[in-house]
Amino acid sequence: MSIFTEYKNKLPRKILNEVKEYTKGMSEAKIKKVLAATMEEYENTKVEPGECVGVVSAESIGEPGTQMTLNTFHFAGVAEMNVTMGLPRIIEILDGRSNLKTPMMEIYLKAPYSQGKDIRKIALSIKETLLNEVVSEFMINIAENSIELRMNNEKMKELGLTENNIISSIKSGIKGYNIRSSKEAIVLKSKTKEETINKVYIDKEKIKKIHLSGVKGISQVLPVRRGEEYIIITSGTNLKAILELDYVDSTRTTTNDIFEIQKILGVEAARQSIINEVFKVIESQGLDVDIRHIMLVADTMCNSGEVKGITRYGVVSQKSSVLARASFETPIRHIIGAALIGEEDKLTSVVENVMLNQPVPVGTGLPDLVTQVKK
């Protein structure tokens, strides 16, 4: 392997590994030749200094945007869920929005479960169950100022809930009621007698939302076979709670909420997640965009240490040049803000110099001549 060490820092690891693999069984002299040729080729394909890669990336993502379908909902076969796809999803990601239209998780499971063991049960246990799902009827007894809940026993059985579970959940969920269970219903009776019907009605609506079991925020679950194993797709996300479950394979489980990833796993993970999500959309549209472009966008978004959207409040507001910011949106605000602190525009980027009719310090405009001036 000594022939390869020479190139260890010169060639990217991936290319070096490929060379290793394809040259297996060749004589050393030949491998050397291959390596030299690869090195030469690699040097030739490297980006040149001054190349404005940012614009190229923006073009590469912006241009196919016109070809993407706006169709928000994409039907991926029979047994999958609706997911925001296409242009709206790309805009959602690049905007850095924290409220997603369709938050979603893909939960991978550990060994016995990933083969389908108890898959339905696990899925159901993850799903957030609210009180109104197991109650078949809410009734208000006006005479006694009480709320009666007719339970849906079938559903309770399916979810593995007992009446006692439910009663204790209700107890912690609402105060001011005496709760007892009668033959066919759970009765909530107000402790204070003066309670008005109005208040009882409001409380009735309130207890509908009481959390009984499952993981908060997960509104729908769907066990799906993917390749060799079973995974659970959910709508709604709660990465933290899911990762804490012991049957979940925490190394592969993901959510499509970039901000949640940032909060729990850090910016680096968020960056990777932006790349994955954007790439997924572009791929699903049958378009071809090199991953490097998406990486660059993700890196610009995450450069400040947290995810910033490509908007006037996000990445653009971080620009050093007043004129560049002003040429984007809300020019007046930027100019006034600059005047208040006597901001200096060093004219180091593109638009400012276009405005002043000067060469742009990018590409062929990058090289400068340095010379000593005689005094």
Added chain:
Amino acid sequence: MAEEKKEEPKEEKVEKQAEEKDTKKDKSDKEETTDKEEKKEGRVETDEIFVSKQVNSMIFSVLSPQMIKKMASAKVVTPELYDKEGYPVDGGLMDIRLGVIDPGLKCKTCGSKLKECSGHFGYIELARPIIHIKFVNIILNLLKCTCKDCGRILIPKNKIDKASEELDKTEKEAGIEARRQHVKEVIASMKTVNKCPWCKARQQKITIEKPTTFLENEKRLNPIEIRTRLEKISDEDLEVFGLIPKHARPDWMVLTILPIPPVTMRPSITLESGERSEDDLTHKLGDIVRINQRLFENINAGAPEIIIEDLWDLLQYHVTTFFDNNVSELPPARHRSGQPLKTVTERIKSKEGRIRHNLAGKRTNFSARTVISPDPMLNLNEVGVPIEIAMKLTVPERINDWNIEAMKNFVKNGPKKYPGANYVIRPDGKKKKLTEETIEPSLEELQPGYIIERHLLDGDIALFNRQPSLHRMSMMCHRVRVLPYKTLRLNPAVCHPYNADFDGDEMNLHIPQTEESRAEAEILMEVQTQLISPRYGLSIIGCVQDAISGNYILTKDMELSRPQAVDLLTFAGITDFSKLPKKEKISGKEVFSVLIPNDFNFTGRARHYDPSQDKKANTDKDAYVIIQDGKLISGVMDRNNLGEGSGLLLRNIHKRYGKEKAIDILGKLFRLGIGVLLKVGFTTAVSDTDLPEGAIINIRETLQNAEKEVDELISLFNNNKLEAFPGKSVKETLELKILEVLNRARNKAGELVAKHADKSTHTMVMSNSGARGNLLNLAQMAACVGQQAMRGKRIEKGYSERTLSCFKKGDLSPSAHGFIANGFKTGLNPSEFFFGAMTGRDSLMDTALRTPKSGYLYRRLSNAMQDLKVEYDSTIRDAAKRIIQFNYGEDGIDVSKSEGGILNVKRIIKTVGV
């Protein structure tokens, strides 16, 4: 580095620039002056540009009253504009000390004429201070947070360090505006709001009545009081607020004198009737000056306070609308016609504003635009320019000892005879137009050093562009080819990068005027340099349409006689026939091989390659493409090998022989394909979609079966026997199942069509070669259009429980929900046609809605990333030199130099010859 003062936001950018240059001039000496003189005399753009001045940086700040006075060249005292003779009044708004807009007049300040003088500022003294609308929020903030008596910030001495530390932190995290917001919170938390910690004075509550009235305890504070309070705030305290006192004293935000922008930025237009129509800004300034004079007079005359207050408010209104005519609480100032005035803010703002319209985007000379049309006989990197355009667009060429004869010829021809010239530029910079009269004298005058602006010639460099320019390939460099007729012409192979077609598209042509720009265009932008898309690393230019069909027919099973083959190759542009076998009958493959370089080897797959079968079976089908030593041994040429995108054969030629050879071969292949079609004739007809009787019956049966199947599903559903998919309701499940059944039926019909359709028809040739259309299109014509889907579902819109009034309520059958069982040839029935129109319109809407959305996304992206570039140390950095990536894309590979984004190690190993 020169420090340029940039003024308050109200002043025009153009002025700023002028200002900057002026300040600079003090520093540079002799050279500068000579250069200036040269410019003054000549005022002509020569092809040499001496960059003698460069703006290094710009500093933005608020104008102080002293500064306004210093930069002003006139004081405006009267609202009148012109006297009876129509001459600008002294001390009026059109004072010629502020610049000239009339031809013939000379600027009193700088002595230069129209278009040479960029204008000068003036000022007016306001009778009473006026609040600047753009600084209202900051003024309010300052008033709230400082003591009314001593002007100190309401933070106790011992806590100020800690507070500013905290504020620095907020500024770093959330920006300067958050800092100002935070100051308020800090003070609120100090509980010193009521009492000044410095002088113990009681503080009153300050509120604002929008837009510009400040109240203290419900009592009005007038701008004079506000100004005195702001004056009292010390410089150190201002820094706590995040204001730099050197650049922005708060008392400057209450105006005592107002700068008057130069006349040149608000020129009046002379109407046809000889009447003058003044600019919106002039109107507004006129109002200001008028009210200001009235206010002065009233104050001097000792008028009652109430009258003065009213006038004061009126002046405030006018000054406010002068800066911004869109303040939400104020009625906008209007013309007599009722349309709102366009004042300073509106001028700068938005897409049509100064910044985006005039500064970030500029107009250009030496350009042309017309309709485009195709011409495959042009090379890929050529553009056909109509002779009329070629005689208007010019290239400057300097005369020297070697070209003087040729240049003389151009001048002799003059502007009206084709290879002629339009202008002669003398070495001193004087530009002379060539006309019939001036040809003779100019001709005698000519000598080395003169510059001739000659007509376009074949081979000149031109930039060719089609909007929307979404790509760098939307603007490429072509060689001029002067042609008759009136359209710009291009090779159809380059349509794809421009996304052009010939249904009336227009394109732009630009002629670079300097050697430097031509060199850059040629090296960086010429068509051959753009063969590979930086988006995905594959070729973006390839054979299209007829060229693919032609090559497909040729390489499939065509036989030609030798003369025919020679004829065809000549048409393609081949002159060397030595590679043609010396036989009477020559196969199409042999003809094709003539274009391939002799040492080229290639294996590839045609479109109908079937991976499930072995090599031999595929070779028999002609699906396995083998080129050995430049000879096509087996396989047909189709889109997979010749087309754009994957176009593998082309990609290999490009990699092996370089870009010049690649476009040469591509051009020849293109013409070869077209030549073939010209020989065999190529068209489509309705009869292409004819099917044998049996097939039609078969297809009908398939469709009927599907319908029956759906009926069964529906009855299952009606009897509540349908089992729901997990996570779906029964109804949804039914819909999904129906969709599946119908799609299956349509696909089956398609297969039947494919099986029975006549393979030799041109429609089939097109779809098989990948030139245009696919089997699905054919099936739609011949058999069945299929299910019309909206948002992935069957059509559900329309009346209650039914889609159209000709169906029964609750009808779930295929035909009632947009299944079109007929083909286009047999014709659709009315309801089917209607469903087709529905989806058609839906997709039109979709496109119309998507375009602006994706356009905005693109704009944001390019704005955010325009300053990222590769530095010499191979890191990616932005304009502030912050590192974005350490190595581009983690391996530093340029996608447009790679093969689909990767370095093809396998190929390298092969070429090394192991």
